[in-house]
Every structure is written in structure tokens, then in C-alpha cells.
Amino acid sequence: MSLLAVGTVAFDDIETPWGRAEMAIGGAATYITLAASHFLNDLRLVSVIGDDFPQDMLSFMRQRGINLEGLQVKENEKSFFWAGRYHNNMNSRDTLDTQLNVLATFDPVLPESYKDTEYLMLGNLTPAVQLRVIEQMNKRPKLIALDTMNFWMDIAWDSLMEVLGKIDMLIINDEEARQLSGEHSLVKAAHKIHALGPRFLVIKKGEHGALLFEGDKLFFAPALPLQEVIDPTGAGDTFAGGFMGYIAKTEDISFENMKRAIIYGSAMASFCVEQFSVEALKSLNAAQINERVQRFVELVNFDLVMEI
Amino acid sequence: MSLLAVGTVAFDDIETPWGRAEMAIGGAATYITLAASHFLNDLRLVSVIGDDFPQDMLSFMRQRGINLEGLQVKENEKSFFWAGRYHNNMNSRDTLDTQLNVLATFDPVLPESYKDTEYLMLGNLTPAVQLRVIEQMNKRPKLIALDTMNFWMDIAWDSLMEVLGKIDMLIINDEEARQLSGEHSLVKAAHKIHALGPRFLVIKKGEHGALLFEGDKLFFAPALPLQEVIDPTGAGDTFAGGFMGYIAKTEDISFENMKRAIIYGSAMASFCVEQFSVEALKSLNAAQINERVQRFVELVNFDLVMEI
Secondary structure (H helix, E strand, C coil), rough: CEEEEECCEEEEEEECCCCCEEEEECHHHHHHHHHHHHHHCCCCEEEECCCCHHHHHHHHHHHCCEEEEEEEECCCCCCCEEEEEEEECCCCCEEEEEEEEHHHHHCCCCCCCCHCCCCEEEEECHHHHHHHHHHHCCCCCCCCEEECCCCCCCCCCCCHHHCCCCCEEEEEHHHHHHHHHHHCCCHHHHHHHHCCCCCCEEEHHHHEEEEEECCCCEEECCCCCCCCCCCCCHHHHHHHHHHHHHHHHHCCHHHHHHHHHHHHHHHHCCCCCCCCCCCHHHHHHHHHHHHHHHHHHHHHHCCCCCCC | EEEEECCCEEEEEEEECCCCEEEEEEEEHHHHHHHHHCCCCCCCEEECCCCCCCHHHHHHHHHHHEEEEEEEEECCCCEEEEEEEEEECCEEEEEEEEECCCHHHCCCCCHHCCCCCCEEEECCCHHHHHHHHHCCCCCCEEEEEEEECCCHHCCCHHHHHHHHHCCCCCCCCCEHHHHCCCCHHHHHHHHHHHHCCCCCCECCCCHEEEEEECCCCEEEECCCCCCCCCCCHHHHHHHHHHHHHHHHHHHHCHHHHHHHHHHHHHHHHHHCCCCCCCHHHHHHHHHHHHHHHHHHHHHHHCCCCCCC
């Protein structure tokens, strides 16, 4: 079971009430692959960086089993950069700066060895770039999941609709689901989004958990209540990476197995937010992940003993 | 098993994006007792109304097994009145008008027959009035639960602290928990609130569910995702009524049983918001409640099949 992740590999400047990090390692594909690397050892990445990206991070990613053949390195150019400041409640943030740099001209090229990858996670990027990736696959992946954002709904509606027609699962947050569907009720939003193409829909609600929809089937996983959230950056991508990593590892896209994958994704995200940048994902082991998944079981488990 | 509910019995004017209701039946004790009446038939109510409150509603409450001996009726006075307008997202509202009327001079008097009630739910009222109720009990109830609001934290801190020292369980929303504790993290807030007295704490998060804390034990119940929320008024009181009704019915205040009670409370609240005022609570039956509780089971149930 192989997983291909496409998305940014980048730098972030992050300010939270707890502190700040400058030129921290970030990017959707970085979080997705590092999270998934705890489940799989056949991971492939398509992205673009400048020659400013640290070699030791690339070495670490290779050590984690992440194939970087599809990572383009542009000489004398800079990697994508984002700067943001989180508000006190950690649920909202302001973008202070965005420098596209290498991303401005990114044309994804899939190495031949990637073209039969079984599971595909398209991180948030221009829908046209996401389409270009799907078009290059030799074989239809068993599951194509995609993340997107409000920005593309505003400026690239047509190509977003086109790519939504070609995927199996959309993973977005509640605000994005509402904008995409024009519905406030997430149940109604899900019906409309299914009609756009994706058979599966995950709506992420940050600290309020995540919902999985497949037609009329519905599953909810909470976020783990934490003592402290240090840095929410990358939590959604880490969730997606944990989810897709578990799905690819188990090779089972039934609704029952997707529920488990949602719990593993939520567990990975709960680690992510406890430290700045990708730090938490670098030092994790399987025992810690299993122990944390057990906390989710305890958090929601109850036994009915009778009817009223 | 007997349950005493203390709180307002009142009128509400409600505006939501779906419509409006004028002089609708409302009040915390109304919602609490009607919800609990689906679990118990020994229900007692302490409140005050004017002579404007409809007799047919009082007759209906008596039919539901609610003892109204503790309901004071003030001749030539008006019942408590609240008017509010919900915003589009239904999670926030503006108070347009509050007329205390009979509530301004409310002095709760417990009939002798109420003074050995086993379970006590103190709806949101002046902490001094809540204290007066506890003082009149002959026997310490098996469980005293209390609701309060930011307003009392602002203007009646000392008497709020006093009553918190005399109860077992506090049931408040996330914003109130944050104000009461001075902590944004609900996990940290819970530790501080336990230290104020209550052994059990329920933090309601509206459409995002509810958390139950007892020391380091933690349980989360989602709210049921609904096609439409018509009127959120009374949802928190309905939750509390369902919770306390189930606890009093089962006479078991273990953490395991409280989890079940949280699910029943959440199920009752999910009915409440589907119609204006108390309408949904009037026509429910046990089969509908059991069916809805089963939807909560399906919503959160998952089976781990292996460790990673």
C-alpha cells in the first residue's frame, strides 16, 4: 500500500499567545507525509521548494520512508512562505504575509514510479494543479482525497468543480463546507457536496472534532480536550495524513474502517498542536499513538443498559 | 425517585431566521420538568408566575406528573418575560428585552412535601435564591445540580461561590466555564471549577456537544447534527432536565451512569431545538426517545480492530 501526497513544503512564521516560531518547517505535504509515515513506509511526495529548504529536514523525511523523487528543487529561488498570528482562542488566525515564491509557477510532474500509487491525498493547492496530478496517474487510485479552501471557491470555482467530480473524498473545515454548499446546516451542506461528486466528506471543526459523511451515514469524532494548544498550524493536514495513512495501511475504504481512520487522524492532530511546527510528529512512536487512540475510546465510550 | 426543579416559568418572544414566536411558553423550570417528565412521575417544581400564565399549560404540566404545589401565583402581576433574537448561525443571540416582573421579589418557599426530594436541579437564578432552596431541604439530596450564567459572576460573585460550595454538579456552557475559571482551556477550567466545590462538571458547547468532568475522568457527547435548528431556546435546560430525569430514574450517580444521562440529555435537547418553545417536549414518547438515543450510539460508535 502506497500513498502519494501532493501539497506545499514550506516555511511558516507563527505567532500564538504561547510564543513564536520563525522560518519553522511547514507545508501541507510535510505534515501529511510525516503523519502518514507512522502508518506506512511507502510514501511519495510531489511538491516544489527553493534551495533555501534545510537539507537535514529532507534527510529526516527520507529516513521516515518518504520518497522525495517528486520534490522539485528550484535553484536560486525561495520556498513558499506563510506568516500568521493566532488569536487568544486559537480558533481564528490572521494571515500576516504570504509569499508564493516557487509555488507561483509550480507544475507538478509525477515520476513514473509514482503513477500507480494506490492512495492519493491532494493537499490544498490551486485546483488546476490538483487536476494535473490526477491526469498523470496511470491507474485510478483506490481513494483520492482532496483538501481545498475558501480562496479557490472565490477565484477558481470552475476548476474546483471539475476536480471535485474526479475525487472520492473531500476533507474541508466547517466554514469551507458552508461556503461551498451555501448551507449553514452541515447535514444539508453534506447532501449538496455529495452531489458535486465526492462520495465521502469529512468536515473538520477544529477543537470541536470532525464529521464523516457517506450519503445518509454519519460518524462524529471529537477532538481530544487538551490542557494546552501550543500551535494549531498543520493540525488539519496532520489529521488528513493520519487518516490516509491508516486507510492505506489497512487497504479498506468501508465506512466502518473510515471511522477508525478518523480516530487515528484525530489522535495525530492532537499531538501536532501540542508543539510548534512539525516537532511533535518527529518524535512520536507507535506506543504513544496507540495510547492516545485509547483515550479517544474512553472519551466517547458508553454502554446503554436499558431503554426508558 | 423524586426530582425537584427550581427556576423560571415564563414567557419568551423569540426571533430566529426561521420565524418568530410571541409570548411563547418558556422558563428554565418549564423545560427542565417537561424534559424530566419523560423519565419520572414524581416531579416537583418551585417557581413564581403572575396570573397571566395560561391555565391550560399548568393543567398540561400536572398531567405530565409535575407537582405545582411550590409554584407561587401572584395576583395582578406578570410572569417573567424575555425577548431575544438569534443570529443566522443560531449560536449567538441578542437579548432584546427582559422584564423581571414577579421574579424581582421571588422568595422560594418549599412545601413540606418537597423537603426530602432526592434529586435537586437548581435552574439559572440569583445565587441567593438557589441557596435559599438548599437551606430549606430537610435532608441533603443525593445529587444537587446547578446552572448559572455570566451575569451572576459579574454581580453576585460571593454568593455564587457560596452556593458552588454546597452542590455536587455544575452545568454551564463553555463561555461561562471560561469566565468562571479565567482559563481558556476547558481542561484547565474544569480543574479550577472542581476546586470551587462541584465534584461533577458538565460544560455544554451547544451544537458542539457537551463534556462531563469528574476529577481526571472525562466524557464527551456530541450534539446530534440536524437538518434544521428551528429554535435553540431552552435546549440547555432541556438537556439538564433529561440528564437529571435519567439520573433520578436510575438512582445511580456513578460516572458510567452519568455518561448515559448525558446522552439522554443530549437526545432531549435535540428534540427541543426542532420546534419553537416547548412544543417538541409536549408530544414526545418513549419510543422516539429510545430511537434517538440509538442515533447517538451510531454517531460515535467505532471498533478498533488492531494496534498500529
